Amino acid sequence: MSGASTWSLQESDFSQIQACLSALLKASNARCSLLVDRNGQLLANAGEELSFDATAFASLTAADFSANDQLAKMIGEQEFASLFHQGDKESMYLADVARRVILVVLFDQRTTVGMVRLKVKQTVSDLNRIFDEMFARLEARGAEQAPGLLEGAEDEIDKLFGD
Amino acid sequence: MSMINYASREINCKLVYYGPGLGGKTTNLETIHGKVSPDTRGKMVSLATETERTLFFDFLPVDLGTVRGFKTRFHLYTVPGQVYYNASRKLILKGVDGVVFVADSQLDRMEANIEAMQNLYDNMAEYGYDVTQIPFVVQYNKRDLPNAAPIADLQAQLNPGWPVEDTAKQKEVPDPYHEGEFLVQQVDGQWVERAPYFESVAVTGDGVFEALRAAAKLILKSLS
Ligand SMILES: Nc1nc2c(ncn2[C@@H]2O[C@H](COP(=O)(O)OP(=O)(O)OP(=O)(O)O)[C@@H](O)[C@H]2O)c(=O)[nH]1
Ligand SMILES: [Mg+2]
Numbered sequence: 001m002s003g004a005s006t007w008s009l010q011e012s013d014f015s016q017i018q019a020c021l022s023a024l025l026k027a028s029n030a031r032c033s034l035l036v037d038r039n040g041q042l043l044a045n046a047g048e049e050l051s052f053d054a055t056a057f058a059s060l061t062a063a064d065f066s067a068n069d070q071l072a073k074m075i076g077e078q079e080f081a082s083l084f085h086q087g088d089k090e091s092m093y094l095a096d097v098a099r100r101v102i103l104v105v106l107f108d109q110r111t112t113v114g115m116v117r118l119k120v121k122q123t124v125s126d127l128n129r130i131f132d133e134m135f136a137r138l139e140a141r142g143a144e145q146a147p148g149l150l151e152g153a154e155d156e157i158d159k160l161f162g163d
Numbered sequence: 164m165s166m167i168n169y170a171s172r173e174i175n176c177k178l179v180y181y182g183p184g185l186g187g188k189t190t191n192l193e194t195i196h197g198k199v200s201p202d203t204r205g206k207m208v209s210l211a212t213e214t215e216r217t218l219f220f221d222f223l224p225v226d227l228g229t230v231r232g233f234k235t236r237f238h239l240y241t242v243p244g245q246v247y248y249n250a251s252r253k254l255i256l257k258g259v260d261g262v263v264f265v266a267d268s269q270l271d272r273m274e275a276n277i278e279a280m281q282n283l284y285d286n287m288a289e290y291g292y293d294v295t296q297i298p299f300v301v302q303y304n305k306r307d308l309p310n311a312a313p314i315a316d317l318q319a320q321l322n323p324g325w326p327v328e329d330t331a332k333q334k335e336v337p338d339p340y341h342e343g344e345f346l347v348q349q350v351d352g353q354w355v356e357r358a359p360y361f362e363s364v365a366v367t368g369d370g371v372f373e374a375l376r377a378a379a380k381l382i383l384k385s386l387s
Contacts, residue, residue, distance in 0.1 A: 006165045014170035039258035041175045053206040059222045150387035160228045
């Protein structure tokens with residue numbers, strides 16, 4: 001591989017993911033949840049409106065997870081499949097999904113970390129299935145490549161950059 | 164790894180600023196942050212030490228326009244340049260779509276530049292990426308300083324070119340950014356390709372956007 005490959009999120013995948021996140025919030029009484037890819041791109045979010053910059057939050061989430069991944073390896077663990085950050089009022093729980101994305105759940109005193117952990121398990125298994133199917137589909141398509149979205153768009157790209 | 168989000172109609176790409184410590188990577192992002200309109204960029208995040216040296220990364224998302232109805236969103240990252248932060252530096256390269264190498268033009272930083280360039284090749288190789296095959300530009304920064312090395316020397320040391328094996332690609336390609344120069348050409352009977360290069364003064368912004376746009380364009384072209 002010469003560089004990183006491309007992947008895409010279809011609208012149908014998106015609505016399945018969204019449904020998963022909403023179900024989790026309902027079951028766990030958490031405030032909101034986000035799905036972030038390992039490169040720090042926000043894929044989806046559900047629940048209360050976010051009061052912070054979601055893009056910045058997503059990049060820090062990925063960095064947090066990747067730093068912890070390395071720490072896990074140093075102490076002889078394959079990975080930390082989940083992380084828990086406890087605050088005074090607000091807490092967050094992060095869980096790995098298919099080694100590709102990270103599920104983040106933000107919650108407060110209206111629920112407990114035990115409850116969140118329990119419900120996240122189900123969501124992670126649902127999301128694993130969605131992502132496995134999605135990546136199998138991309139692979140079947142021989143998808144090292146973007147699925148042709150920018151094919152033949154050279155002129156448009158030239159124009160965008162003014163030459 | 165670029166990501167196309169059909170739901171939000173966005174193409175997300177990751178561009179990493181790499182180079183020796185104090186070369187001006189963070190300053191590049193600060194300048195971009197300061198000069199583009201707030202509605203085309205997001206919040207800048209910096210994980211730095213007390214003395215403003217990058218500890219983990221800086222992050223700045225910018226929108227560079229629309230192609231095929233999709234917003235092109237570039238996630239700019241810097242790495243920590245200091246030698247001993249290699250573990251963190253390597254993490255940031257994961258999933259990268261393109262690299263801007265920010266060299267420090269000062270004569271006494273030549274060794275540090277060479278070491279950082281070697282480190283880039285090594286870290287990329289560990290992920291199975293090949294720097295010569297991805298969108299890659301070199302930015303010679305701090306051109307304003309009196310002890311800046313001549314461009315020809317910097318090019319010879321840091322961007323001497325790599326052999327072009329593919330016979331279909333063995334033809335002269337003019338450097339669109341420097342008249343009379345070539346990105347692909349024959350040197351002593353050998354076909355070589357070089358990364359596009361730019362001169363910059365990151366503190367004033369000179370050359371910063373040229374390098375950014377060149378890298379962004381290469382990334383989008385690599386998707387087309
Ligand atoms: N004269 C001059 N100074 C510059 C230029 N670009 C950056 N600097 C200065 O160089 C110093 C280091 O710049 P940074 O942007 O923090 O360097 P860095 O590459 O991010 O360094 P690390 O985070 O340690 O890897 C700062 O004091 C900048 O103001 C330039 O083009 N000319
Ligand atoms: Mg820095």
